Amino acid sequence: MSVEAWTWTIVILSFALYLGIGYWARVRETAGFYVAGRGVPPVANGAATAADWMSGASFISMAGLIAFLGYDGAVYLMGWTGGYVLLALLLAPYLRKYGKYTVPEFVGDRYYSNLARVVAVISALFVSFVYMVPQLRGVGIVLSRYLGVDVATGVWAAVLVTAFIAVIGGMKGITWTQVAQYTVLISAYLIMGIALSNLLTGNLIPQLSFTFSDFAVRLSQLQVELGFKEYVAPFQNLSALNVFLITLTLMVGTAGLPHVIIRFYTVPRASDARWSAGWALLFIGLLYTTAPAVAVFSKYNLLSTLANKPLEEVRQIDWVAKWEKTGLLKLEDKNGDGILQMSGNREVNEVTIDRDIIVLSTPEVAKLAPFIVGLVAAGGLAAALSTAAGLLIVMSSAISHDLYTRMINPNASEATKLTIARVVIALVVILAAPFGINPPAFIAQLVAFAFGLAASTFFPAILLGIFDRRMNMQGAVAGMIVGLVFTASYIVGTKYLGWPNFVFGITAEGIGAIGMLLNFLVAYLVSRATQAPPQEIQKLVDEIRVPKGSGAALEH
Amino acid sequence: MDGSKLAEYWQKNLALIRNLLVVWAVVAYGLGILLAPALNGIRLFGGPPLGFWIAQQGAIWVFVVLIFIYATRMQALDREYGVED
Numbered sequence: 050m051s052v053e054a055w056t057w058t059i060v061i062l063s064f065a066l067y068l069g070i071g072y073w074a075r076v077r078e079t080a081g082f083y084v085a086g087r088g089v090p091p092v093a094n095g096a097a098t099a100a101d102w103m104s105g106a107s108f109i110s111m112a113g114l115i116a117f118l119g120y121d122g123a124v125y126l127m128g129w130t131g132g133y134v135l136l137a138l139l140l141a142p143y144l145r146k147y148g149k150y151t152v153p154e155f156v157g158d159r160y161y162s163n164l165a166r167v168v169a170v171i172s173a174l175f176v177s178f179v180y181m182v183p184q185l186r187g188v189g190i191v192l193s194r195y196l197g198v199d200v201a202t203g204v205w206a207a208v209l210v211t212a213f214i215a216v217i218g219g220m221k222g223i224t225w226t227q228v229a230q231y232t233v234l235i236s237a238y239l240i241m242g243i244a245l246s247n248l249l250t251g252n253l254i255p256q257l258s259f260t261f262s263d264f265a266v267r268l269s270q271l272q273v274e275l276g277f278k279e280y281v282a283p284f285q286n287l288s289a290l291n292v293f294l295i296t297l298t299l300m301v302g303t304a305g306l307p308h309v310i311i312r313f314y315t316v317p318r319a320s321d322a323r324w325s326a327g328w329a330l331l332f333i334g335l336l337y338t339t340a341p342a343v344a345v346f347s348k349y350n351l352l353s354t355l356a357n358k359p360l361e362e363v364r365q366i367d368w369v370a371k372w373e374k375t376g377l378l379k380l381e382d383k384n385g386d387g388i389l390q391m392s393g394n395r396e397v398n399e400v401t402i403d404r405d406i407i408v409l410s411t412p413e414v415a416k417l418a419p420f421i422v423g424l425v426a427a428g429g430l431a432a433a434l435s436t437a438a439g440l441l442i443v444m445s446s447a448i449s450h451d452l453y454t455r456m457i458n459p460n461a462s463e464a465t466k467l468t469i470a471r472v473v474i475a476l477v478v479i480l481a482a483p484f485g486i487n488p489p490a491f492i493a494q495l496v497a498f499a500f501g502l503a504a505s506t507f508f509p510a511i512l513l514g515i516f517d518r519r520m521n522m523q524g525a526v527a528g529m530i531v532g533l534v535f536t537a538s539y540i541v542g543t544k545y546l547g548w549p550n551f552v553f554g555i556t557a558e559g560i561g562a563i564g565m566l567l568n569f570l571v572a573y574l575v576s577r578a579t580q581a582p583p584q585e586i587q588k589l590v591d592e593i594r595v596p597k598g599s600g601a602a603l604e605h
Numbered sequence: 606m607d608g609s610k611l612a613e614y615w616q617k618n619l620a621l622i623r624n625l626l627v628v629w630a631v632v633a634y635g636l637g638i639l640l641a642p643a644l645n646g647i648r649l650f651g652g653p654p655l656g657f658w659i660a661q662q663g664a665i666w667v668f669v670v671l672i673f674i675y676a677t678r679m680q681a682l683d684r685e686y687g688v689e690d
Contacts, residue, residue: 115661120641123660127633130665134629137672138622142679146690259662265653281657283641293638300633318690323679327672334665341661594615596683596690 052419056195059423060430063233064210067226067434071214074222079466082219083150083446085315089224094321095328097227097435098312100234102129102303102333104180105187105433108234113404116344119269119280121287128299130330130337135304135508137326141313143515145322146593150314151443152307152507153451159514160522161586163456168529172506173307173447177440178481179495180308184440185485187433194375194409195426204485211434212478215441216471223438224315230431235335237421237428241408242339244415245346255342268349275356276393280345287556294559301565302500305508308439311446319596347407350414355380355400356391363389368413377403378410445473497558498540505532505564513572518590524576532568536561614686621678625671632659632667 050058076082089097107129115122147155153173157166185204192203214222242255252258259265269280278285284292303309312329313322355363360382363369372378379401380389392398412422449470454461461469506529513520513528540557542548550556552563581587592598636644641656648654683689 120657120660123637123657123664126661127637127664130668131629131633134625134668134671138625138675256662260652260658261650263651263653265657266648281645281654283638283645283656283660289638293634296633296638320676320680320683320690323672323676327669327676330669330672334669338662338665591611594618595611595686595688597688599690 050419052422053196055420056423056426059420059427060192060196063229063427063431064206066229067210067214070226070229071218071222074218074225076217076219076221077467079150079450079463079470081221082467082470083314083442083450084311085219085221085224087148087315087317089315089317091316091321091325092328093228094224094312094316094325096231096332097224097315098309098325098329099332099336100227100231100431100435101312101439102309102329102436103234103336103432104436105184105191105429107336108238108429108432109187109191109408110405112340112343112347113407115341116348116407117404118286119272119278120283121285121292122341122344124287124292124295124299126337126341128296129303130333131296132300132303133326133330133333135300136309136313137323137330139512140304140310140515141322141326142319142596143593144310144511145313145316146319146596146599147589148314148599150311150450151446152310152511153447154455155514156507156510156525157451157455159586159589160510160520160525161583162522162526165510165522165526165529166451166455168526168533169507169510170447170451172502172529172533174444176306176499176502177308177443177447178477179499180306181437181440181444181477181481182484182488183496184433184437185481186488188430188437189485191426191429191433195422201486204482207430207434207437208478208482208485211438211441212474215438215445215474219470220311220315220442223435223442224312226438227435230435231332233424234428234431234435235332237424238336238339240417240421241411241415241425242343244417244421245343245350245411248415249346249350255339255346259338259342259345264349265345268345268352271349271352271356275352275391278393280348288554290553291556291559294555294562298504298559298561298565299500301508302502302504302561305503305506305511306499307447307503307507308436308443310507310511311443312439317600319599343411344407347411347414351402351407352391355389358389360387360389368410371413372406372410377406441474441477444477445470448473497544498537501536501540501557501561501564502533504561505536505568509565509568509572513569515590515593517573517576518587519576519581520572521576521579521582523579524572524574527575528568528570528572531571532564535567536564539564610686614682614688617682618679621675621682625675629668629671633664637664 080086153166153169156169188207189200189203192198193200243253246255246258247253250258250262272280316325381399383399389399391400510525510529539560543557637660644656645654
């Protein structure tokens with residue numbers, strides 16, 4: 050069978066599997082729809098969280114991004130994993146004990162304020178929508194690169210599959226499809242990592258060969274010889290301060306992202322939330338520790354295959370010819386000497402590599418069987434689809450539960466609530482699909498916003514709501530508004546209005562950490578200058594601090 | 606559970622969280638970032654420089670271990686104070 054036939058087969062089979070699981074897991078009540086009936090075992094929730102968390106970009110682009118950033122790529126490796134420690138220690142078990150459905154619900158109830166609820170709803174919608182668009186785009190790109198499907202058709206196919214599962218199965222359907230999607234994506238990624246590691250070092254485990262071989266150092270030396278920056282040396286692309294703050298923003302932002310937090314609402318008990326966060330990070334860590342190995346091996350292989358080799362000889366290599374055709378790899382003999390010169394100097398550099406090629410070309414570079422190429426395509430799709438599904442539930446519940454049920458019509462029947470939740474999902478995908486097909490350039494940059502906003506609004510508000518009994522409505526709302534306004538205006542100003550990075554040269558990606566600090570400071574000062582929260586709220590805080598009784602919340 | 610027992614349980618939880626977060630911060634921000642240039646002078650087992658390795662590999666495994674330590678310790682603490690769920 051040809052590569053393309055294998056890819057079609059595997060992609061179609063995986064879609065059929067997701068649809069089948071979605072149908073099997075269909076739900077008829079709101080608890081099932083919003084929190085999977087709180088019946089998800091901690092290990093399964095860990096796998097679902099890992100799929101929910103790892104986006105199409107983590108799968109396809111991250112190793113490439115690291116390969117081009119060298120050491121500084123650590124901002125993503127540590128930033129997108131370290132937040133789970135904060136989640137497990139500071140947020141997840143307590144929010145699970147509280148036992149409601151959404152993140153804005155906790156913020157609104159804890160601060161006895163519909164203003165706080167609305168600020169949280171708007172942030173949740175904005176953050177999730179911004180995050181959703183690149184997922185859909187990712188699906189379109191995978192389908193078009195591997196199968197020649199046009200991007201619009203690819204995006205609509207993805208949207209329909211995801212919407213079907215979310216509409217009929219809600220969180221329950223999404224959870225169990227995410228478990229399947231994690232299995233597909235991690236198998237594909239590990240097979241690539243193992244094959245590449247074996248090819249270059251003869252060691253099957255990429256984490257071990259990364260640790261015990263000198264490839265990172267050899268790559269570093271090769272880069273210096275060619276006039277590129279040293280691979281292993283810190284702060285070549287970002288200043289130390291920016292590495293520090295971007296890492297912190299991504300960690301705190303991760304812990305504050307609603308679609309990640311609500312995954313921990315689905316486990317049976319508060320103590321399960323702690324274990325589940327551990328499983329989630331272990332499952333995520335499998336990919337995140339493979340990625341830097343793939344980055345080093347793949348880049349070393351690319352450079353040593355292409356640099357200073359005769360152009361004609363290089364073009365004989367199958368994968369070079371294939372990826373040159375797609376435009377992701379550009380070879381141009383600028384000085385006409387028949388030899389490919391690579392250089393950090395753009396003027397004389399004759400090889401241009403799109404960073405996505407680091408992962409996409411791996412199956413061919415490592416001479417893997419054709420069906421592995423199909424598995425990699427299915428893995429990229431699984432990563433994007435699972436994240437999109439988690440985001441859909443957040444947006445649906447923010448509107449149908451937080452706005453409609455909690456604020457507009459508290460007496461709505463189960464049937465009405467479910468219908469609204471389902472209709473909202475359909476509306477969101479119809480709204481998001483065109484953005485995914487044709488994303489405005491600013492959308493890609495908005496992802497910085499998602500983390501910055503989550504870090505400067507949700508994280509402090511939730512943390513203080515649990516750990517500071519004295520925190521009141523005035524403090525929390527003032528803190529969220531200051532964090533939001535400061536972070537949003539800095540990002541908009543520096544990205545779109547040409548402002549310089551006026552706060553110590555901090556870039557838009559790292560400013561969320563400063564927004565968070567401002568939030569904490571303002572919240573503390575304002576809360577101490579105003580009256581303490583009502584007795585029943587202080588009692589509520591005492592209650593969520595102990596796990597006992599979390600099972601009872603099942604009857605919510 | 607009475608108020609003083611609850612306060613004691615909470616203080617122990619806070620102390621555990623503080624200790625684990627100190628490790629988290631020292632590994633990620635201390636060794637992985639601020640001291641990375643200095644640690645890059647060390648190479649263990651002929652592998653990559655230490656600062657680079659911690660930032661791109663070691664820190665992630667430490668994060669995983671920290672969460673499992675917390676889950677284990679808290680399970681014991683919950684039982685000790687009779688607040689397990």
